[in-house]
Amino acid sequence: MEFERLSSIPTRTPRRFNSKQNGSKVNVALVGLGYWGPNLLRALFELPDVEVSYICDLDPDRLERFGRRYPSARPTRDFENLLADPHVDAVIIATPVFSHFGLASRALQSGKHVFVEKPLASTSAEAGELLELADSMDRAIMCGHTFLYSPAVREVKRIIQSGDLGEIYFISSSRVNLGLHQRDVSVVWDLGPHDFSILLYWMDEMPEWVGAVGRDSVVKGIPDVAFIDLGFPSGALSHIELSWLAPSKLRRTVVVGSQKMVVYDDSSSEPVRVFDSGVEYEDPETFGQYQLSYRTGDILSPKLDTTEPIITELTDFVQGVRQGVAPAGNPTLARNVVHLIEAAESSIEERGVPVQIDSPVAHTAR
Ligand SMILES: NC(=O)c1ccc[n+]([C@@H]2O[C@H](COP(=O)([O-])OP(=O)(O)OC[C@H]3O[C@@H](n4cnc5c(N)ncnc54)[C@H](O)[C@@H]3O)[C@@H](O)[C@H]2O)c1
Numbered sequence: 001m002e003f004e005r006l007s008s009i010p011t012r013t014p015r016r017f018n019s020k021q022n023g024s025k026v027n028v029a030l031v032g033l034g035y036w037g038p039n040l041l042r043a044l045f046e047l048p049d050v051e052v053s054y055i056c057d058l059d060p061d062r063l064e065r066f067g068r069r070y071p072s073a074r075p076t077r078d079f080e081n082l083l084a085d086p087h088v089d090a091v092i093i094a095t096p097v098f099s100h101f102g103l104a105s106r107a108l109q110s111g112k113h114v115f116v117e118k119p120l121a122s123t124s125a126e127a128g129e130l131l132e133l134a135d136s137m138d139r140a141i142m143c144g145h146t147f148l149y150s151p152a153v154r155e156v157k158r159i160i161q162s163g164d165l166g167e168i169y170f171i172s173s174s175r176v177n178l179g180l181h182q183r184d185v186s187v188v189w190d191l192g193p194h195d196f197s198i199l200l201y202w203m204d205e206m207p208e209w210v211g212a213v214g215r216d217s218v219v220k221g222i223p224d225v226a227f228i229d230l231g232f233p234s235g236a237l238s239h240i241e242l243s244w245l246a247p248s249k250l251r252r253t254v255v256v257g258s259q260k261m262v263v264y265d266d267s268s269s270e271p272v273r274v275f276d277s278g279v280e281y282e283d284p285e286t287f288g289q290y291q292l293s294y295r296t297g298d299i300l301s302p303k304l305d306t307t308e309p310i311i312t313e314l315t316d317f318v319q320g321v322r323q324g325v326a327p328a329g330n331p332t333l334a335r336n337v338v339h340l341i342e343a344a345e346s347s348i349e350e351r352g353v354p355v356q357i358d359s360p361v362a363h364t365a366r
Helices: 037-046 060-069 079-084 097-109 124-137 151-162 187-203 309-323 330-349 359-363
Strands: 026-031 050-056 074-076 090-093 113-117 141-144 168-176 209-215 225-231 237-243 250-257 261-265 272-282 291-300
Touching: 026 037, 026 079, 026 309, 037 050, 037 309, 050 060, 050 079, 060 074, 074 079, 079 097, 090 097, 090 309, 097 113, 097 124, 113 124, 113 309, 124 141, 124 330, 141 309, 141 330, 151 187, 151 250, 151 261, 151 272, 168 187, 187 209, 187 225, 187 237, 187 250, 187 330, 209 330, 225 330
Parallel strands: 026 050, 026 090, 050 074, 090 113, 113 141, 168 237
Antiparallel strands: 168 250, 209 225, 225 237, 250 261, 261 272, 272 291
């Protein structure tokens, strides 16, 4: 899978940088062994051309637990230890959002390639700085937008690109469940990156405006529900519901086009269903007598690849490091995701007043 194909949002030009010798393993260090880090660790150990030489966490109990499970990886509480080791090619960061910029910039300054979990940074200015630093150090930077490697998400992208859906009228999405309440970030920072990254990938354009409302129902100061609207230059609209307060888990997105409609339901045994349904408007022969014809045709459920997104995602990163090809596309998309989160948060503070997206900044190809 090539990064460049992940998005046609303006991307960085793929460049060559210090490549690994063919045949040698890519040596990585994983930082952060909380909820998500262990998933990355397990996936890294499944990749044949990767050696995990360090695991790092501030919490000694977690270090001890995962040190026992993966004895070949050296446990350390001090991030600087793994930066100082010249054998470490790449650092994979799965720590809380507020720490991404500090850790990723230190790793890039130390000459390491960097994979940072989503969202790339806690401000778009920091995200932009990371991209510039990676450029100036000639190192790869990639953000863990895992859903872009989901076979279902990729299939919907293929269908949209094929033109089968016609003009995209709107996309509505619900990503809700009970918990896990984050202590430091709102539901927009926690769950928003998934929908924003998918939308940018599917739509290939940056929204012009974002409006959002939300509330901190349980923990004051940390919004746990948000309703976000986005408007795209093409005229497409999107509505995203994000919440940690729902009786059951729902991950459902509906894409409505002028020709067909798609339901992407991540928790279904048929995650993608294409409905040959629509409404046709027939011009009136005489004033005021227009006709609408409703069409409900076949429902198709395409067969999907069963590859695990986290494995494909890390394979892409590792191959980028190995082959010396910078992962174009992903960093710019990741920075745009942070722009959208900031816009949604500002709009929530203003009780839903739409925020214009500064598209020249967001779209600047590098
Ligand atoms: N791609 C996905 O689908 C996905 C899913 C869940 C979480 N995430 C992302 O993964 C990241 C981590 O989330 P989480 O839920 O695992 O958080 P968490 O709080 O459960 O774990 C974070 C871990 O990082 C450690 N840590 C913090 N600062 C550190 C430092 N300076 N040096 C070393 N260790 C440090 C903490 O001790 C903790 O063990 C977040 O960016 C989150 O958005 C991604």
